[in-house]
Amino acid sequence: MNNLLHQTRRHFFSRCSVGLGSIALGSLMAAPAPKMRNPLEPKKPHIPARAKNVIFLFMAGGPSQLELFEHKPALTKLNGKPIPESYTKGKRFAFMDSSHRSDLLGSKIQFKQHGQSGAWVSDLLPHTAKIVDDISIVTTCKTDLFNHAPAKLYMNTGSGLFGRPSMGAWVTYGLGSECDDLPGFVVLQSGPRGPRGGAVLWGSGVLPTTYQGVPLRNQGDPIVNLSTPKDISVAQQRQVVDSVRELNLKRLVETGDDEIATRINAYEMAYRMQTSAPELMDTSGESQATMDMYGIKDPKEASFARNCLLARRLVERGVRFVQLYDTNWDHHGGPTENLEKHLPMKTMDIDQACAALVKDLKQRGLLDDTIVIWGGEFGRTPMGEVRESTGRNHHIDAFTMWFAGGGFKGGTVYGQTDEFGFGAVENPVHVHDIHATILHQLGIEHERLTVRSQGLDFRLTGVDPAKVLKGILA
């Protein structure tokens, strides 16, 4: 018997609580085999994979590498002096016409070396400092665009234009998902508002919407329209799903249209999601020790820390790509976003949880299979901004990200910047190189993961050559 048909039957008999009812099984068998297509079915990678899943911790707004990872005594020494023109000649910055300035700004935060590797980490990140031997710190990341929304798009989709597939969409398109009751690409958010750019950051662009990120929400339904309407009981919902399936099956037999089989599958998954998504969000089974490790005070309250815990739970369930957005990292200075007061508030929000996530994944044996990425859309200038209090402008020539798990080499500091941290003097790392490296670890050759649209083979890494960063791989 045809294999697919066999699967179809097995699917209905095993998965569904109600049998096939009055469906004319005989006629189904006589009909040509309908293809039960699950577009998220796991796919074979191009090359042997070092990792299966990704958790991308996105600090939206552009965290200041000069207050967190880049120890630059020269900057402190020359505080207030103009940056030599050789650095800035011909460069364009955000806010060119108003607040952008060229005087160097030394960091007031203390830095120490940590771990076996002796990596420099500032006192704002005491917990991250304890996991430096598990992470690869890259100080020479560079991007092409200096405004938030386009730069966020660039980091997520490899292009500053709206409407391209995001990395999570590409990865689920390339590899499918090993979870059959949750979406393959999930987005979690914390902070006072959504990230600039909004849903396009996790969009599927020219790929089918099946691959777009599904935001899991902390309030109301975790997924839009997840709950059964309040006047409908669970049993009634099941009855509706079953009746729809039976009637759709009859139609499938009459029309021979595979799309109906796919739709039957989609309704089953939707029904399973109605149970599995609330289960995922219910963290009451987690121990107090776990809660304490992440720094979760109230498990019911939405926070970055809780999102980190949810990220682990998602990866445990086989979800391919999890992305966390934490907003308000745009420290220009001024009354609401300055380096003295507001940056420490942000680092307090995230430091413990980021470190806990890496430790937790490690103790559960999940870190080998999971890439954890930390970073934002760009960094901040060595020059200060003239506003009421201290801040820095957007900076695209060198900023810091870190990577853990999934075959990345822990205890590495990669790349070298100049004395002010303005640009790379050694091993510059373009956003497309980061993308190529992540795909490589997942077993995908970035030049082969393409989709044809508008006469072009679109790919995450764009047209210019991108390289896999062997230097940060184990």
Next chain:
Amino acid sequence: MTVKDVFFTTYLLMPPGSMKRLFLPLTLASLHLANAAESALQIQFNRDVRPILSENCFACHGFDPKHREAKLRLDTFEGATENRRGSRGIVPGNLKDSDVWQRIISEDKDELMPPPKSHKPPLSARQREVIKTWIEQGAKYERHWSFEAPQRITPPAVVGAEHPIDRFIQDRLAAAKLKPSPLADSATLIRRVSLDLTGLPPTPGEVDAFVQASAKDSEAAYGALVDRLLKSPHHGERWGRWWLDQARYADSNGYSIDAPRQIWKFRDWVIEALNKDMPFDQFTIEQLAGDLLPNATESQKIATGFHRNTQINQEGGIDKEQFRIDSVFDRVATTGSVWLGLTIGCAQCHDHKFDPIEQKEYYRLFAFLNNQDEPTLKVFDPHVDVSGLTAEFKEVDAKLKAYIKDHQADLDAWEAGITPAIKKSLNGTVNKILAVPKAKRTIEQKQTLFAAGVGGVGPFRELNDRHKELDTLLNQGVTTMVMKELPKPRKTNVFIKGDFTRPADEVTPGTPKVLHAFESPSQQPNRLDLATWLTSPQNPLTARVIANRIWQQYFGRGIVETENDFGTQGTLPSHPELLDWMATEMLAQKWSLKAMHKLIVTSHTYRQSSANLPELREHDPNNYLLARQTRLRLDAEVVRDVCLTASGLLSPKLGGPPVYPPIPDGVMGQGQVKRVWAVSKGEDKYRRGLYTFVYRASPPPSLTVFDAPEGFSSCTRRIRSNTPLQALTLMNDSGFYEFATALEKVIKKDGLETAFKRCTARNPKPDELAVLTKLDSLNQARTLLNLDETMTRE
């Protein structure tokens, strides 16, 4: 391998570059065997060779000199046969001396073409056979098919087929030894054609009437039905959305701030133009250059909103010129894909790698679209007499001012008598004015004082009230975004690598040389000249592209599958003669779109059953030959419209400002700026999906989940996905739940069978009723709205 196999294979590989090529059916190939036998096994360059070269060679040996390796180009005969220091890429008729052939068959990794580092696999045995035979036969080149004018041939004679479309389609089917499917039954047919022409399902009464009429005279009944539907005002809504996708219409500015904008007058213009069957050439000219027509009407100016549907970045700290230029890039790319079906945008950074379009030519097109001011236009309701009101306002205003001047003494007297108690009773604005020294007060301030004090009665009040009324009336019009030519054109330069900070040579407006000649009456050609050029009868592309895109709506796939790429990287047409016939027919019909609709929907090819029977499944699983219709999941807006109609809630109101039906909590909070979504009241809650307000950055989930575009860029074909989130939407969304409760009322009042028919246009069968009757009426209604059949055009 026989030579016959060569043809077999080349057709199999026809659509270059896409995964789709793998699915091309064997039947197409076997069909070509028949044709091939007649043409003495001659290789055809465009059909057989070009796809192989384009996919494997042109990226490095094509039109773009900057990326050309070894100075060898294979896209022209001259280039391929040029003597390059003693070696020649191709020597016609001589395999041994043809480098191309020697490199293709080379076993040396460093010699082999395409090179392993290009990640392209070596040519297959069959592809090699094609190249080999082609070189042996003299390596003849042909110009790319779509750059040649369409050729109109008489449709082939086919027994039992009258309709020109059927004659082309059935001739091919016969060659593949396939037969067309029988006509779909009447109920299926009326639902199909109603959804296709108006986006709304038929009522049970309409179904019954049509079924009865068809039983008497099916041709007459169907003809009358089609005429009725084409006259329906809902036709413009259905096909308006088709055009709005291409126009990348939405109701907000996009990017991160995504503030709302007013441009719905453009949407209504499109609907009205299609309802009036405005000829497509005029439709084009008004949208691209309506403002430049002599004595341009308000309506023609509104039409220029087409190219204002680009995004506007309002983020802090940006370089405004950068984003203005981005919007011009978008306008060039959109014009290229919508009218020419070419990926002109590829030449933004470099010469096109596959099509003969130079980067300089790209910027010559850019120059047409670089000279605009981007204003808004105030538009009034047609029954408002704007000039009369304006004249009256002037008159009243003058009288009022004179009155105030003449009665200054009254004001002084009133002011002198203000006690602290009176002062307290006066509002803040008035008190602020009182604080201004008398001599420094403006006439408007005095007017306010008059109104607050002595002017409360008598002639001042009369004048003042009318003044206010007129002011309000004249400010009531809505605005819409339009184009306006700058008096002095901007300079346009080529941008190196598409980077606007790196301007190079200056260019003047012009069109690509590969297409028909551009003639301008003036020294400084403008958008009107561009629009005229696009709709010229000499243009080999526009009529084909539009005919193809209409076809695609009816069959789910164009005759050219890559509907936005008619260039060398696009797929070849599956029925080239039919496409050309339709393109020429469109011109013969003076660009009437309704004539094209009627032509297609009256064909047997359109009216046949969509059942995928085992025989067809085996021979043509993807239905390239159209031996059947194709079931198509409805577009996002139409899914909503069908459920609204079935449940009896639909408001048939046409046009007007966008509406805000209920959406799930929290979806407006995803973007950078939280936007308010004040749910519409009354019938506006139940308007057709195309009237729902669309914020580009946070579009309504029930539309995007069914693949409605967000308006970031031109969408010439929607994806049809099939996902669990769609199931959750139809089962649980509060809007769809409300439709179900309304459909439950129908069940209670008119019975389950009527409700079933309202969803599917057919009567349920006993076994279907048996499944449904196990449920209570509300869940029967929910089941009906969730059926695959309800959301599908059968």
